[in-house]
Amino acid sequence: MKKEMYLNIGLMALMLVVPLVAWVSDEPFWITLATRAVIFAIAGIGLNFALGFGGLVSFGHAAFFGLGGYAMGILAYHAQTYTPVFEWPFLLEGSKSMLLIWLVAIVVSALAALAIGALSLRTTGVYFIMITLAFGQMFYYFSISWSTYGGEDGLPIYVRNEFPGLNTMDPIQYFAICYVVLTLILILVHRMSQSSFGMMLQAARQNEKRVQAVGQTPYSLYLVAFTISGAITGLAGALFADLNRFVSPTMFSWHVSGEIMIFVILGGVGRVFGPLAGAALYILLEHTLGGLSEYWHIYLGALLLGVVLFTRGGIYGLFAGREVAHD
Amino acid sequence: MTNNPILAVRSLTKSFGGLVASKNINIDLYAGEIHALIGPNGAGKSTLIQQITGGLTSDEGEVYFDGQEISSLNTAARTRLGMGRTFQISSLAMEYTVLQNVVLGAIGFRGKVFDFFNNAMKDRELINRAETALVQVGLEDFRTYRTSDLSHGQRRQLEVAVALTLSPKAFLMDEPMAGLGAEGSKRLTGFLDELRKQAPILLIEHDMDAVFSLADRISVLVYGEIIATGSVDEIRQNPQVRSAYLGEEDTL
Ligand SMILES: Nc1ncnc2c1ncn2[C@@H]1O[C@H](COP(=O)(O)OP(=O)(O)OP(=O)(O)O)[C@@H](O)[C@H]1O
Numbered sequence: 346m347k348k349e350m351y352l353n354i355g356l357m358a359l360m361l362v363v364p365l366v367a368w369v370s371d372e373p374f375w376i377t378l379a380t381r382a383v384i385f386a387i388a389g390i391g392l393n394f395a396l397g398f399g400g401l402v403s404f405g406h407a408a409f410f411g412l413g414g415y416a417m418g419i420l421a422y423h424a425q426t427y428t429p430v431f432e433w434p435f436l437l438e439g440s441k442s443m444l445l446i447w448l449v450a451i452v453v454s455a456l457a458a459l460a461i462g463a464l465s466l467r468t469t470g471v472y473f474i475m476i477t478l479a480f481g482q483m484f485y486y487f488s489i490s491w492s493t494y495g496g497e498d499g500l501p502i503y504v505r506n507e508f509p510g511l512n513t514m515d516p517i518q519y520f521a522i523c524y525v526v527l528t529l530i531l532i533l534v535h536r537m538s539q540s541s542f543g544m545m546l547q548a549a550r551q552n553e554k555r556v557q558a559v560g561q562t563p564y565s566l567y568l569v570a571f572t573i574s575g576a577i578t579g580l581a582g583a584l585f586a587d588l589n590r591f592v593s594p595t596m597f598s599w600h601v602s603g604e605i606m607i608f609v610i611l612g613g614v615g616r617v618f619g620p621l622a623g624a625a626l627y628i629l630l631e632h633t634l635g636g637l638s639e640y641w642h643i644y645l646g647a648l649l650l651g652v653v654l655f656t657r658g659g660i661y662g663l664f665a666g667r668e669v670a671h672d
Numbered sequence: 673m674t675n676n677p678i679l680a681v682r683s684l685t686k687s688f689g690g691l692v693a694s695k696n697i698n699i700d701l702y703a704g705e706i707h708a709l710i711g712p713n714g715a716g717k718s719t720l721i722q723q724i725t726g727g728l729t730s731d732e733g734e735v736y737f738d739g740q741e742i743s744s745l746n747t748a749a750r751t752r753l754g755m756g757r758t759f760q761i762s763s764l765a766m767e768y769t770v771l772q773n774v775v776l777g778a779i780g781f782r783g784k785v786f787d788f789f790n791n792a793m794k795d796r797e798l799i800n801r802a803e804t805a806l807v808q809v810g811l812e813d814f815r816t817y818r819t820s821d822l823s824h825g826q827r828r829q830l831e832v833a834v835a836l837t838l839s840p841k842a843f844l845m846d847e848p849m850a851g852l853g854a855e856g857s858k859r860l861t862g863f864l865d866e867l868r869k870q871a872p873i874l875l876i877e878h879d880m881d882a883v884f885s886l887a888d889r890i891s892v893l894v895y896g897e898i899i900a901t902g903s904v905d906e907i908r909q910n911p912q913v914r915s916a917y918l919g920e921e922d923t924l
């Protein structure tokens with residue numbers, strides 16, 4: 346317990362120190378790397394809510410990441426072209442307001458997760474994995490064919506969206522925004538993991554019969570968890586699109602679903618801060634190994650194998666031990 | 673109406689392929705009683721419990737609980753109506769501590785499961801209910817143990833504790849004494865004796881000492897059929913029971 350807390354604090358400090366040092370020494374590239382890690386961590390925290398707490402192995406979280414991205418892309422595109430998004434059944438104007446874009450990203454991906462979850466959760470095991478993957482691919486091919494928003498080429502946004510009182514084009518300021526969002530989400534997820542809902546959800550993962558025998562329906566717990574999970578990953582997608590000022594169908598690709606899962610597994614499935622450790626390590630490896638060889642994924646694969654076979658719980662399992670049930 | 677049974681099973685039937693696991697079963701459970709269900713291994717006792725609690729769909733027949741027909745309800749809904757059950761093979765959240773498992777029951781009892789923000793393990797109401805149940809079964813010193821580290825007997829006691837937190841209208845217990853040892857069985861026997869005042873118990877048990885000292889009525893299940901229902905003495909003297917199940921032993 347203690348160790349886990351030190352690791353949490355250490356990680357949060359590291360994620361703050363790296364970009365600050367980079368800022369002082371005028372190395373914006375490292376600020377961008379740190380921002381990417383933070384955003385990927387948020388996406389992973391979203392998946393971890395379903396995968397780690399509910400045992401729902403979703404291989405389609407790119408759907409929510411991409412939806413968040415396109416929510417940003419579409420709203421910003423209409424704002425920069427001064428055209429309405431749609432006029433019927435009500436008039437929706439584009440927007441450059443980050444807060445509004447986040448809200449739309451969260452709502453849209455939550456609704457998509459609710460619908461996808463309602464159908465997929467009727468299956469279990471490998472069927473669940475396949476059906477979530479299929480939904481992800483559906484969004485991928487749809488986005489490719491949607492020529493209004495750039496089709497395969499994607500959609501560039503010229504200026505980063507606006508946040509009250511900040512210059513979002515300044516890398517360190519945009520990093521600060523993402524870091525605060527990460528912190529808020531970590532607090533939220535930590536609290537949820539200890540709440541009545543979180544306890545019952547984690548019990549359902551361990552033993553569905555037990556949950557039914559205290560009067561609860563696993564399906565409802567899973568569906569709510571999946572919806573929350575999708576919403577968080579959707580928000581990460583909006584942040585990612587804003588970081589790149591660009592959205593494209595690759596955000597929907599199954600590689601992204603796989604990467605998000607890697608953050609979770611590297612960090613430690615079911616550990617609240619696990620995806621942050623996983624995403625940070627992933628970005629670091631991508632940067633260092635990626636510089637050495639374009640086949641760096643081979644090394645990543647070997648590392649992943651090692652983690653799964655030997656650590657039994659990722660970075661957190663290695664350094665903070667087996668998770669001890671809270672209190 | 674005190675004359676109405678809390679639980680009434682009517683003509684329940686269930687086959688697994690060619691095997692008829694329960695055949696035209698009728699059983700009543702009245703307030704204040706312990707109704708023991710005995711029978712040899714494979715007689716269909718656990719199958720019947722599952723049909724009553726909703727884990728298995730019956731081929732035929734109905735289950736009435738507290739005056740309501742519940743045959744179409746799922747397990748969770750039946751639990752919420754007031755069925756508290758323990759499993760023959762312990763079915764607990766094995767990664768959780770003992771206390772956390774009982775708290776699950778307390779959350780289920782309170783019913784506010786979609787509470788996302790308050791720490792359940794710091795909720796006095798939940799903890800009090802959970803700890804009371806642990807004290808009742810004698811597991812209070814093990815509250816911080818991981819459930820997977822408990823002995824089989826202790827897991828059985830924990831099952832009973834979780835059922836207690838639900839304050840059910842009836843208990844359905846599938847061999848709660850198994851693995852408890854002589855001392856534990858005696859303790860649990862004494863406890864169940866008192867518990868029947870709170871809610872009646874449908875008790876499956878192989879420990880005949882416990883059955884004969886506790887049961888108000890006994891039903892004997894053999895090859896999926898109830899061959900006799902009656903008081904302890906009636907069952908002891910029933911020739912059909914003696915030959916079919918108990919053998920011609922003098923121990924009765
Ligand atoms: N899911 C199932 N599929 C097929 N056959 C089953 C199934 N469940 C139980 N049976 C069979 O039904 C019969 C009754 O089993 P059940 O578990 O109800 O017996 P029991 O009286 O509880 O026995 P015990 O005293 O050993 O617990 C057995 O022959 C068993 O093999």
Ligand SMILES: [Mg+2]
Pocket residue numbers: 717718719760846
């Ligand atoms: Mg049995």
